[in-house]
Amino acid sequence: MNLESLDEGVKDALNKVLGTALGVAREQLEEQGVFLPFAIALEPKEGEDEPELRLIAVPPTDDPEDPDADIDTEAMAAELVQVLNQQGTHFEAIAIASDVLLQENDRDAVHVVAEHRIGAALAIVQPYTMPAEPGGEWIFDEPAAESAEAIWANAL
Numbered sequence: 001m002n003l004e005s006l007d008e009g010v011k012d013a014l015n016k017v018l019g020t021a022l023g024v025a026r027e028q029l030e031e032q033g034v035f036l037p038f039a040i041a042l043e044p045k046e047g048e049d050e051p052e053l054r055l056i057a058v059p060p061t062d063d064p065e066d067p068d069a070d071i072d073t074e075a076m077a078a079e080l081v082q083v084l085n086q087q088g089t090h091f092e093a094i095a096i097a098s099d100v101l102l103q104e105n106d107r108d109a110v111h112v113v114a115e116h117r118i119g120a121a122l123a124i125v126q127p128y129t130m131p132a133e134p135g136g137e138w139i140f141d142e143p144a145a146e147s148a149e150a151i152w153a154n155a156l
Contacts, residue, residue, distance in 0.1 A: 010093075010116050013051075017042050017095035018114045018124055020053055022143065025097045025110040029128065030138050036060060037077040037098040039084060041091040051092055056083060073098060085155045092117055094152055102127060110140075115153045123148035 006014075021040045028035035039056040058079045060071040077098055084094055095114040102109050102125070109127040126143040 006116075006120055010118060010120055013042050013093040013116055014114045014120065014122055016053065017093045018112055018122065021095040021097040021112045021114070022110060022124065022126060024055065025099070025112070026126075026128075026138075026140060029099075029110075029130075033130070035097070035099055036071065037073050037080055037096065039080050040095045040097070041084070041087075042093040043091050056080065056087075058083060081151060084152050088117075088152055088155065100125075110143075113148050113151075115148075115150045117153050119150045119153045121148040121150040121153070122146075 017040045021038075024038065024040065025035050036057070041054045041056055042051045043054055044051040058076055060076060077096060080096055084091070084096075088094070093114060093116045095112050097110060097112045100109050100111040101107070105127075107127045108130070109125050111123065111125050113121065113123045115121045123146040124143045125146055127141040129139040131137055
């Protein structure tokens with residue numbers, strides 16, 4: 001789907017969920033040094049002009065056999081998609097944010113995939129650098145757009 005040909009309302013909805021997800025991820029990184037996968041959903045409200053943004057998160061699951069194991073963020077992202085699929089008819093657009101490692105240059109990045117209910121999808125990757133010492137400044141590169149396939153919207 002060509003994003004340039006989309007209706008302005010669709011573009012606005014995608015921009016709202018993308019921008020909010022990037023902002024929340026950056027805020028969590030700066031405050032906590034890490035963030036777990038989460039979703040932002042744009043939910044129209046009857047009788048109101050402005051739809052409401054909702055934060056959707058799932059709890060990490062512990063491995064009872066190895067309590068010191070890393071949190072399975074891929075399983076969390078998959079669970080988020082399930083939750084969105086169950087509640088999806090209420091949403092106009094969604095974005096799923098996760099912390100990724102870019103293999104080609106061994107850098108951490110915020111990865112956000114946004115979808116509109118009509119099937120339009122867009123991904124943003126924003127590499128970042130942690131401060132060298134506690135309390136230092138986080139460096140966020142310019143976000144770059146990537147192609148994405150609709151997963152949530154196709155399940156509606």
